[in-house]
Every structure is written in C-alpha cells, then in structure tokens.
Amino acid sequence: MDYETPLFFRVMQYAADADGDVIDMVSGNPDWEPPAALREGLSEYAGADPEQFQYPPSDGLRELREEIAARRNVDVSQVVVTNGAGEANYLAMARALERDSGSEVILTDPVYPYYPGKTTMLEGTQTYVETDDAGRLDPDDVRSAASAETAAIVVNSPNNPTGAVYPEETVRELVSIAEENDAVLVSDEVYDHFDLSGAFASALSVDSDHRIVTNSFSKSMAITGFRVGYAVFPKNLVESARSRHMLVNVAGSRPAQHAVLHALRETGPDYYQANRDRLRERVETFTAALERAGATYTKPSGSFYVLVRFDGFPGTLENVERLIDEAGVAGMPGNAFGSAREDWLRFALVTPRVEDAADRLVEYFG
Amino acid sequence: MDYETPLFFRVMQYAADADGDVIDMVSGNPDWEPPAALREGLSEYAGADPEQFQYPPSDGLRELREEIAARRNVDVSQVVVTNGAGEANYLAMARALERDSGSEVILTDPVYPYYPGKTTMLEGTQTYVETDDAGRLDPDDVRSAASAETAAIVVNSPNNPTGAVYPEETVRELVSIAEENDAVLVSDEVYDHFDLSGAFASALSVDSDHRIVTNSFSKSMAITGFRVGYAVFPKNLVESARSRHMLVNVAGSRPAQHAVLHALRETGPDYYQANRDRLRERVETFTAALERAGATYTKPSGSFYVLVRFDGFPGTLENVERLIDEAGVAGMPGNAFGSAREDWLRFALVTPRVEDAADRLVEYFG
Numbered sequence: 001m002d003y004e005t006p007l008f009f010r011v012m013q014y015a016a017d018a019d020g021d022v023i024d025m026v027s028g029n030p031d032w033e034p035p036a037a038l039r040e041g042l043s044e045y046a047g048a049d050p051e052q053f054q055y056p057p058s059d060g061l062r063e064l065r066e067e068i069a070a071r072r073n074v075d076v077s078q079v080v081v082t083n084g085a086g087e088a089n090y091l092a093m094a095r096a097l098e099r100d101s102g103s104e105v106i107l108t109d110p111v112y113p114y115y116p117g118k119t120t121m122l123e124g125t126q127t128y129v130e131t132d133d134a135g136r137l138d139p140d141d142v143r144s145a146a147s148a149e150t151a152a153i154v155v156n157s158p159n160n161p162t163g164a165v166y167p168e169e170t171v172r173e174l175v176s177i178a179e180e181n182d183a184v185l186v187s188d189e190v191y192d193h194f195d196l197s198g199a200f201a202s203a204l205s206v207d208s209d210h211r212i213v214t215n216s217f218s219k220s221m222a223i224t225g226f227r228v229g230y231a232v233f234p235k236n237l238v239e240s241a242r243s244r245h246m247l248v249n250v251a252g253s254r255p256a257q258h259a260v261l262h263a264l265r266e267t268g269p270d271y272y273q274a275n276r277d278r279l280r281e282r283v284e285t286f287t288a289a290l291e292r293a294g295a296t297y298t299k300p301s302g303s304f305y306v307l308v309r310f311d312g313f314p315g316t317l318e319n320v321e322r323l324i325d326e327a328g329v330a331g332m333p334g335n336a337f338g339s340a341r342e343d344w345l346r347f348a349l350v351t352p353r354v355e356d357a358a359d360r361l362v363e364y365f366g
Numbered sequence: 367m368d369y370e371t372p373l374f375f376r377v378m379q380y381a382a383d384a385d386g387d388v389i390d391m392v393s394g395n396p397d398w399e400p401p402a403a404l405r406e407g408l409s410e411y412a413g414a415d416p417e418q419f420q421y422p423p424s425d426g427l428r429e430l431r432e433e434i435a436a437r438r439n440v441d442v443s444q445v446v447v448t449n450g451a452g453e454a455n456y457l458a459m460a461r462a463l464e465r466d467s468g469s470e471v472i473l474t475d476p477v478y479p480y481y482p483g484k485t486t487m488l489e490g491t492q493t494y495v496e497t498d499d500a501g502r503l504d505p506d507d508v509r510s511a512a513s514a515e516t517a518a519i520v521v522n523s524p525n526n527p528t529g530a531v532y533p534e535e536t537v538r539e540l541v542s543i544a545e546e547n548d549a550v551l552v553s554d555e556v557y558d559h560f561d562l563s564g565a566f567a568s569a570l571s572v573d574s575d576h577r578i579v580t581n582s583f584s585k586s587m588a589i590t591g592f593r594v595g596y597a598v599f600p601k602n603l604v605e606s607a608r609s610r611h612m613l614v615n616v617a618g619s620r621p622a623q624h625a626v627l628h629a630l631r632e633t634g635p636d637y638y639q640a641n642r643d644r645l646r647e648r649v650e651t652f653t654a655a656l657e658r659a660g661a662t663y664t665k666p667s668g669s670f671y672v673l674v675r676f677d678g679f680p681g682t683l684e685n686v687e688r689l690i691d692e693a694g695v696a697g698m699p700g701n702a703f704g705s706a707r708e709d710w711l712r713f714a715l716v717t718p719r720v721e722d723a724a725d726r727l728v729e730y731f732g
Contacts, residue, residue, distance in 0.1 A: 009612075032416060051395075090613065227449075227616070228619075253593040
C-alpha cells in the first residue's frame with residue numbers, strides 16, 4: 001500500500017540540516033510555554049504510586065473525560081480520549097467509512113494533508129470542494145458534491161492552512177448535508193482556542209447523530225508532543241470507535257493524560273487569552289511586512305498560518321528548499337495542501353522572529 | 367463493524383466495584399516499582415524547554431530508536447517506536463495483511479484475545495492451531511495449517527496465558543514456515559525479560575525478510591500505562607508501516623519516550639533480575655498452594671500467568687464474577703483465550719498477596 005506521507009517531517013528535516021540560520025515556520029509547533037500547571041502535573045506524576053503507572057482506562061482517565069464532557073456539554077459516554085487529534089480523526093473517519101453508507105470522503109481544497117492520507121489508508125476515495133480565496137467554504141458546493149456515496153465530510157475550522165473560521169450558518173448547513181446523505185460530518189476543531197475573529201462555532205452547537213467533533217490539547221496547551229486529544233461521538237457511533245481505539249492503541253499515554261487533567265483544572269482563561277494576543281500581534285507584524293513588499297497573502301481569522309504568494313515562485317517542495325537555503329526562512333509548499341494553493345507558500349507563526357522572517361522574504365523577493 | 371472487545375477492562379471494573387476485599391489477578395499490570403531512572407527522567411522532562419514538548423519524530427525519539435537498535439542488533443531504520451506493543455502488533459499485522467499475499471492469520475489456541483480482535487478489524491480471518499497442555503506449539507501443526515492464503519502467523523513467547531517459552535528450534539521453524547508460504551511471522555516478545563527458563567529465543571535470532579518482532583517497555587519497566595513499545599521490521603516492510611503509524615497516531619507520547627530513554631540508559635541488569643526473582647518466588651508460592659489443594663495448574667516457564675482448573679467450575683465470565691464475589695479473588699475466564707482453555711481460569715501474579723489468593727481459592731474449592 002502506498003500512502004501519501006505528509007511532507008511536514010521531510011521539510012522540517014531539510015531545514016534542520018541546512019547550513020546557516022533558518023527561521024522555522026514549517027509545522028504548527030507552538031514556541032510558547034505550556035500552562036504552569038501542566039509542568040506541575042507531570043512533576044507530581046513522576047512521584048506517584050506504581051499503580052498509577054499502569055493502564056489507564058482504554059477511553060482515557062475518567063476524570064479527564066468528565067472535565068472534557070463538562071466543558072463541551074456532552075455526556076461523558078460520548079468522549080473518547082485519543083492519542084492526539086491525529087488518532088481522533090482516524091477513529092472518526094474509520095467510523096464513518098465502516099457504516100456501509102458510501103466510501104467517499106468529501107474534503108476541502110486546500111486540505112490538511114493527513115485527511116487524504118487517512119482516506120486512502122481506510123480505503124475511501126477523496127472528493128474535493130474548493131474554498132474561495134479567503135478560505136470560505138460554500139455549503140452549496142458541498143451539497144452539490146454530496147450523494148448517497150458520501151460517507152464523511154471532513155472539515156477543519158479554524159482552518160489549517162487558510163486561517164478561515166467557518167461561521168455558525170456554515171457549520172449548521174454542513175451538519176444538514178451530512179444528515180441528508182446519511183453521512184457523517186467530522187469537524188476537526190484543534191485551533192478553537194485560536195479564533196481571532198470571535199465568529200468560531202463548534203459543530204457541537206448543532207445536535208445531531210451525524211457529526212463527530214475532534215480536538216486536542218496539542219495547540220491550546222502548546223504540547224504537540226504529548227499526544228492527548230479526544231473525539232466526541234454521537235451515542236449511536238461511540239461503541240465501535242471505542243473498540244477500534246482499544247484494538248489499535250489499547251489506551252493513550254497516562255503521564256500525558258495526568259498532566260493535561262491537572263492543567264485543565266488549574267489553568268484560567270488568561271493563559272489562553274495571552275496566547276491569542278501573541279498570535280494576533282504576530283499576524284499583524286508578519287502581514288504588515290508582506291504588505292509593504294506588495295506580496296499577496298491571506299490574513300488569518302484563526303489558526304497559526306499565513307498563505308503567501310510570490311510572483312513566479314510557485315509553492316513547490318523545490319522552491320521551499322531554495323527558500324530555506326537562500327533566504328533562511330522555512331515554510332511549507334502550497335501544493336502539499338491540494339491543488340488550489342499550488343502557487344502559494346504556508347508560513348506558521350510559531351516563532352518570535354516573524355518580523356525577521358518577513359524582512360528576509362521581502363529582501364529575497366524585493 | 368462488530369469487534370470482539372477484550373474482556374480485561376470489564377472484569378477489572380467488576381472487581382473494582384465489588385463489595386469486600388478482592389485480590390486483583392486479572393490483568394498483567396505489574397505491582398512493583400519502575401526503574402528509579404524512569405522517575406528521574408520524567409521529573410527532568412517536566413522542567414524541559416517548551417521545544418521538547420513538541421512532536422517527537424513520528425517513528426520515535428532518535429536516541430531511543432538508537433538504544434533499541436543497539437540492544438537488538440538491528441539497523442536503526444528498522445525500528446519504529448509505537449504506542450505500546452498494542453500498536454506494534456496492529457502495525458505488524460496490518461503490514462502482513464496488506465501484502466496481497468493472503469488474508470488468513472494463524473493464531474494459537476489459547477490465544478491472547480487482542481490478536482483475533484485485531485484480525486477482524488483488519489478484515490483478516492483467523493485459523494487456530496492448538497498448543498499442548500503445557501502450551502507448547504508444534505511447528506508441524508502450524509505447517510499443516512499454513513498455505514498460500516496465510517498472511518501472518520502471530521505468536522507470543524513467553525506466552526500469555528500459558529506461560530510457555532518457545533525454544534529456538536520452534537522459532538526457527540516458524541520463520542521457515544512464514545518464508546515457505548510468503549507470509550510474515552509476527553513474534554510478540556513483551557515478556558522477554560520474564561523468561562524463567564533461560565530457554566527464550568527471540569525471532570530476531572533468525573535473519574529473515576519474513577518476520578516482525580514486537581515488544582514494549584510496559585512489562586520490563588512496570589509501566590503499562592506509558593504506552594512505549596516498538597516493532598522491528600525487515601527493511602522491505604518498514605516504510606509503509608511507518609506511514610500507517612504516522613497516519614493513525616502522528617507520533618507516540620514524548621514524555622513517556624523521554625522517561626523510557628533515560629531509564630534504558632541508566633538501569634542495570636539488577637533491576638530486571640530482581641523482578642524475575644520476585645516473579646519466580648510468586649510462582650512457587652502460588653503453585654505450591656494449588657498443589658496442596660489438588661488443583662490442576664500450569665507452572666509458567668515465563669510471563670506472569672498461571673492457568674488453573676477447578677473441577678466442575680469452567681472458566682466462564684459468570685464463574686469469574688462468582689469467584690470475585692464469593693472468594694475475593696479476581697482472575698480471567700479461560701474462554702476469553704479461545705476454546706482450548708474453556709475449563710480454566712487465568713491468574714496474573716501481579717500482587718504480593720499470591721499466598722493469600724491461593725489460600726482463598728483452596729478454601730473455596732476445598
């Protein structure tokens with residue numbers, strides 16, 4: 001089987017191996033501090049009884065599931081704690097595809113590259129719906145594409161890579177389209193704490209047996225390496241997803257779950273607000289420099305990413321590597337995200353050096 | 367899809383909810399201390415730079431893979447660090463089944479119940495080969511069962527639940543049978559540090575493109591909840607397993623990998639020897655009491671388990687629950703491990719109270 005391996009790791013490796021100083025804007029790895037309580041939780045756990053080092057419940061520490069359920073206003077039985085949003089999306093998509101209600105997965109273009117890879121691995125087929133220049137998804141386009149063959153519609157808001165935030169009407173329509181076609185909407189909301197627009201709507205705001213919401217603490221707590229995420233399933237879909245989780249992973253990693261539980265309880269809104277403020281500032285700084293250079297770019301309403309187009313410099317892997325070597329700035333090729341942004345490059349605002357980076361780009365292309 | 371959910375969690379829950387004092391011998395959760403260096407590694411990590419809280423390489427921390435490769439005498443490119451042996455077995459079985467070289471998985475009876483569950487999830491079919499009363503597997507029986515339809519032969523030595531340790535001739539023969547039928551031997555060796563016989567042979571001792579070895583630190587370091595395992599693949603099979611791992615889990619949990627790396631480097635043979643000695647003592651104590659009671663039992667050559675048969679008391683879930691309520695001892699029903707041990711119960715020697723437990727059983731059945 002030949003999966004489409006996401007390029008992230010390859011580009012990061014190239015940047016790491018490059019001579020000279022490279023500003024890394026490749027992957028969505030936060031460069032800021034996790035909550036103080038996360039470190040406390042992990043320290044505390046290091047001294048725990050051996051009993052606490054053994055298997056947690058397969059679907060996650062009970063208290064963690066309860067904290068999540070309370071925050072999301074769902075029943076605790078609907079929550080499965082996963083090995084990051086990566087596994088949550090895998091479980092959700094597998095669940096949608098095993099319902100014998102079609103084998104087509106509707107994705108957006110541009111797309112987060114793991115979704116098409118997961119689709120192929122799960123023996124589904126991809127159908128793409130293009131978003132507009134600002135990354136907005138028109139539900140009518142999704143409705144036209146959907147049919148009895150549709151098993152899942154997978155969306156991500158706030159969006160990677162476009163920075164779009166889907167308004168509540170869009171989310172509501174997507175749920176309806178899933179219902180009309182006996183499909184499942186998979187709504188990946190990992191950037192929910194990085195909504196800069198105030199317009200973000202979770203798919204949980206629409207009650208339905210046809211939507212699964214996935215999320216993680218990777219971005220909100222700046223711990224992409226801990227691998228603690230979750231999925232909220234409708235009650236009719238949760239059982240076999242839980243079985244698949246058990247058969248694939250047995251359970252998630254307990255030190256990470258313990259630390260996240262402690263951080264979730266002890267961290268106030270200031271922590272998340274400060275992260276949003278920092279991101280907003282970086283967006284302003286980076287796009288202002290791009291503006292001065294006359295580049296074409298998207299200004300994100302949420303998530304960590306800015307898409308940029310430089311004339312005569314399409315978003316290929318070769319050009320990304322050239323930019324690493326010659327300008328000292330590492331981004332992602334736009335063609336990694338489907339065909340709609342092949343002329344673009346994606347830069348992640350996860351470095352304090354965004355002004356530097358923008359200056360280097362301006363100088364290189366100026 | 368209807369998976370066969372392993373019963374472990376259900377029985378443990380029943381035992382936890384029971385009135386009165388119950389000696390828990392259900393699951394293979396060690397009750398002893400992890401290496402001191404494991405706790406140190408975790409404490410140290412709790413104070414690390416935020417950068418170290420982000421994604422590790424998808425196939426595991428490089429230094430951890432190097433330590434594993436050096437110990438197993440394989441090339442580092444063959445090692446994929448997984449979310450425990452559970453994921454390692456999933457990846458190995460998926461890899462065997464996606465080769466378009468049959469869809470049959472040969473398993474032993476008794477069997478570790480996750481294997482048939484994984485087989486069904488991966489759309490393979492199970493064929494069982496019975497082991498003898500002592501848990502010994504006759505390679506000729508496997509050869510008779512194998513055919514062009516065979517994708518994988520999955521074995522576990524030291525064995526759960528029989529306690530058998532397969533000698534080197536058996537392992538060598540199993541690799542040959544896999545080669546002859548263009549299949550893959552998956553050798554799950556998670557109890558390798560608990561070989562009490564001195565006769566254990568890893569399948570890595572036989573060089574072949576047709577065997578995958580899986581393992582974890584769950585048992586050897588008494589950290590079943592950390593979820594750090596690995597698979598060693600032949601070079602021709604590693605790439606797409608690595609892709610599947612990335613598409614399912616992105617990566618394993620970094621705090622756990624960091625702690626295991628530190629423990630692996632700093633822990634000497636004494637730690638492992640002391641754990642074996644403790645286990646050996648428990649085997650003697652428990653089986654001596656069973657002997658006095660005239661029960662039929664297996665004396666393990668390795669792993670944590672003793673199979674026991676009490677006349678007129680078959681190994682059903684109902685009887686296990688009765689034993690929890692009426693004798694205060696929790697084991698696993700033999701019928702959870704296939705048909706060959708339906709009359710038996712399995713007890714895990716992961717409590718200091720094995721003598722107590724044996725006394726209770728003797729009194730109950732005496």
